[in-house]
Ligand SMILES: Nc1ncnc2c1ncn2[C@@H]1O[C@H](COP(=O)(O)OP(=O)(O)OP(=O)(O)O)[C@@H](O)[C@H]1O
């Protein structure tokens with residue numbers, strides 16, 4: 167039917183214009199998406215990774231008809247997202263991470279009943295379909311309670327159930343596992359994999375690299391509104407080939423020490439991530455240089471925890487791609 | 492495993508199965524009509540429970556029944572004092588007007604509260620007719636308004652000793668229903684503005700006050716400047732109140748029919764305006780990304 171691709175994006179661009187201030191209005195422009203092109207095949211599970219503000223959510227909203235592209239073109243199942251909105255909306259589901267987006271005063275059941283109406287689920291199928299989905303997301307038994315009393319993860323599960331109500335051909339999952347506990351996240355991954363294996367096309371964004379690595383057939387890494395790398399997880403991992411990674415847990419690393427590490431010969435990238443009281447220092451170096459002793463020398467006098475030297479993972483490849491952009 | 496359960500599991504549909512076909516396939520247009528009707532009624536009712544803030548018994552009785560009744564009594568006694576018009580003028584007019592609070596605020600909530608819950612995007616992702624979705628939401632509010640008007644009229648008439656001919660009751664019900672429906676669409680039009688402007692509640696508050704002044708319910712139209720009468724003629728309630736007064740006076744349905752027709756016309760006008768505004772603001776929201784920016 168129509169196109170061989172489930173999703174096609176061609177040089178998509180989106181600029182946000184905002185006016186701030188009332189007496190003296192100032193115009194600000196944000197180029198959130200700057201020329202994104204990719205295709206997703208039918209039944210493919212495609213990941214969109216990138217730092218906060220990279221333009222992932224904006225790209226999804228361009229594809230799911232909530233936003234109009236400033237320029238460029240996109241099609242979902244062969245239908246233009248700007249003009250054939252009804253055709254596109256019939257075929258897509260959208261799950262958006264977060265606490266909001268549900269009717270707090272209604273029960274989960276009534277939320278699903280309402281959206282089943284809105285999304286055109288045939289009346290005689292609604293009851294069965296809703297029961298199946300409540301079961302699938304593990305809310306069966308709690309469906310009569312008002313959503314205002316739901317925990318964050320329960321809300322997220324309800325979001326997922328809603329996105330699946332009309333068994334969409336193309337499913338957009340924007341950080342679906344946010345706030346979901348590890349066991350439920352694993353079930354969610356299995357559900358997503360099942361959906362893809364039964365022919366649903368999935369476009370997934372996530373900040374969990376392991377999730378992307380496990381699920382996605384292909385991944386696009388997006389930063390500053392542009393695709394920086396695109397390929398299978400294995401292909402992306404190879405981006406970090408020829409590298410070695412040293413990880414150091416430390417307590418109270420001054421900026422000057424980080425800079426010193428950065429300037430060491432053989433070091434390619436250095437990132438610091440705060441993890442509660444400790445900081446995790448990740449140093450990428452050329453594989454043939456052993457920088458571990460140099461790094462530890464620069465950190466002399468600082469209380470250190472675990473020190474580890476290892477092969478790069480998808481996450482390291484991601485860090486390499488993003489910091490090179 | 493017993494035989495029936497084996498049979499049941501054998502025919503259990505898989506999770507992502509297509510819907511089973513109907514035995515007699517009704518005409519396509521007929522099915523579409525039924526589906527739209529269902530979206531309006533079932534959908535409208537759920538949306539009412541989701542979005543109307545005043546459904547708790549306390550809020551409902553206090554805000555929508557007791558408050559308006561005292562307003563009716565206030566104007567009736569003021570009218571007696573000033574001897575501008577008789578009891579019937581105030582009681583019938585104010586009873587029709589009491590529907591406006593639930594309808595105007597309800598209609599506004601039906602759109603503007605979507606923002607509060609962050610659900611608007613998910614509603615707009617529906618492939619179904621905006622007209623059916625949002626008109627359907629007006630129906631429960633109009634019913635609500637009608638109920639309130641009936642209760643206030645009954646209570647007011649009993650308390651102040653107003654006699655209404657029994658033969659006038661069906662017509663009165665019709666007039667109050669027309670007023671409530673027109674008022675609901677008026678509220679939906681204001682609610683549509685909520686897609687574009689953050690502070691739409693200001694507009695609703697002003698609108699309720701304007702209805703009190705301009706519909707001729709408490710100040711006879713003859714006592715208002717010409718431009719106010721003109722504005723009043725374009726507002727809901729004005730013509731419904733006039734029709735209701737004629738009916739309560741025993742003039743009969745024929746005498747009330749022109750005013751009733753005008754009220755329905757005003758209501759249809761707002762119904763169309765609401766749909767047009769919703770359409771414009773939806774398109775604009777896709778261009779300006781204004782849905783979640785507010
Ligand atoms: N409605 C809006 N109005 C103005 N600017 C916006 C709007 N929505 C997003 N932006 C801007 O566009 C850029 C991209 O945002 P977007 O939400 O697409 O990022 P993201 O990749 O989804 O990030 P995250 O990982 O944090 O979800 C950001 O700079 C953001 O500030």
Ligand SMILES: [Mg+2]
Pocket residue numbers: 222223224340
């Ligand atoms: Mg995002």
